[in-house]
Amino acid sequence: MILGLFDFLLALALVGLAWRILATSDLFQGVILFIVFGLLMAVAWSRLQAFDIALAEAAIGAGLTGALLLHTLAGMEQAAVPSPASNPAAPRFVAKRILTNGILGLLTLIVGATLLRCIREIKRPELGVRELVMEELSAGGVSNPVTAVLLNFRAYDTLLEMAVLLVAVVGAWSLGPLPTSDPRPTATAPGRILLGLVRLLSPIILLVACYILWAGTGQPGGAFQAGAVLSAAGVLLVVTGVLAPPTLGPLYQRALLLTGLVTFLAVSLGVMLAGRDFLEYPPASSPQLILLIESALMVSIAITLLCLFVGGPRSAPDNSRD
Amino acid sequence: MELPIAYALAGAILIVSGLGGVLLSEHILRKIMALNILGSGVFLLLVTFAYRSPDSPPDPVPHAMVLTGIVVAVSATALALSLARHLLPPSKTPEKFPPP
Numbered sequence: 001m002i003l004g005l006f007d008f009l010l011a012l013a014l015v016g017l018a019w020r021i022l023a024t025s026d027l028f029q030g031v032i033l034f035i036v037f038g039l040l041m042a043v044a045w046s047r048l049q050a051f052d053i054a055l056a057e058a059a060i061g062a063g064l065t066g067a068l069l070l071h072t073l074a075g076m077e078q079a080a081v082p083s084p085a086s087n088p089a090a091p092r093f094v095a096k097r098i099l100t101n102g103i104l105g106l107l108t109l110i111v112g113a114t115l116l117r118c119i120r121e122i123k124r125p126e127l128g129v130r131e132l133v134m135e136e137l138s139a140g141g142v143s144n145p146v147t148a149v150l151l152n153f154r155a156y157d158t159l160l161e162m163a164v165l166l167v168a169v170v171g172a173w174s175l176g177p178l179p180t181s182d183p184r185p186t187a188t189a190p191g192r193i194l195l196g197l198v199r200l201l202s203p204i205i206l207l208v209a210c211y212i213l214w215a216g217t218g219q220p221g222g223a224f225q226a227g228a229v230l231s232a233a234g235v236l237l238v239v240t241g242v243l244a245p246p247t248l249g250p251l252y253q254r255a256l257l258l259t260g261l262v263t264f265l266a267v268s269l270g271v272m273l274a275g276r277d278f279l280e281y282p283p284a285s286s287p288q289l290i291l292l293i294e295s296a297l298m299v300s301i302a303i304t305l306l307c308l309f310v311g312g313p314r315s316a317p318d319n320s321r322d
Numbered sequence: 323m324e325l326p327i328a329y330a331l332a333g334a335i336l337i338v339s340g341l342g343g344v345l346l347s348e349h350i351l352r353k354i355m356a357l358n359i360l361g362s363g364v365f366l367l368l369v370t371f372a373y374r375s376p377d378s379p380p381d382p383v384p385h386a387m388v389l390t391g392i393v394v395a396v397s398a399t400a401l402a403l404s405l406a407r408h409l410l411p412p413s414k415t416p417e418k419f420p421p422p
Contacts, residue, residue: 018359172401308396
């Protein structure tokens, strides 16, 4: 039964967590609550039978975004919300703030009212695109409908999505080295237990990532989830110092970054040489092509997410090993 | 075909909270978190509309869109955080990765 007590409590927990995240004055607490929020969202996705999304949310939404936020928080000076700079009791200042907040609050309420109206009046067709997808699934090459939609029926979206990832990395890294005020070259070395754990976990994570990629053809899984899990291994290795953080200077690192997009483009344009349309896979070799593209995507996504976590090239004194 | 109303309402409230957080927050990190909450609310609403019943499979097209959306959201968040790092004063004790 869909409207079970569990779902009601879960929805309540999600909303409550969101409020706490936005209302707390301690940013560190906010970030930790955000990670919990992501994990509860993963449970909500499972309840709504969106298992692919549940995997992706746990790995990317909760895991990687949480790591990004923690990393950024550690690199910034203030962990608490700063108080207003000017005299908060000055009447003109207070009036302006009340007016701004009032208008923005009103805007938000209008959005909320519109949403409630949409929820009440939405008509979801019994048949619809889902039936189309199920009919064409056998020609799609994979039996997981979400993978078929992502990599075949709407492959153009996924192609552009890879371009978006690339633009994000290029954008973040072209800002230059991250600013730090203290030029000390070393950080505390990790303890032996942590090092041992990371060395034990890394091959297991690699195995799990490859399995998720392979299983994505018939069960929930796929390239994005696998790439995110693989990037988690990369983050672990870099943070504990087992691996040097990528500098994107050597050619092979840039090649790894590009391999997903390039493979995807090669396949989508290559089929045109055989007389087909852009991105129109020949049905006989659809499964192999999809697996090939997904493997390249997994590698690229992992490197991209790792580079996004590292955040930028090392500043000059650290470039002793390049 | 009943809509899972608990999740639909939660999605709407998350969207409203996230939007309010983005517009009204002062600290940039909180704005970024509010943006992510806004995104999660939108995804929740989309997937709720795609749900059919406990026995029959859901509509896979919104699921694919949400999956794409999650990846795009993390890219945008990473870029926003990078910009924030360059805008705001850095911490006195730097975190650096230990040398390999």
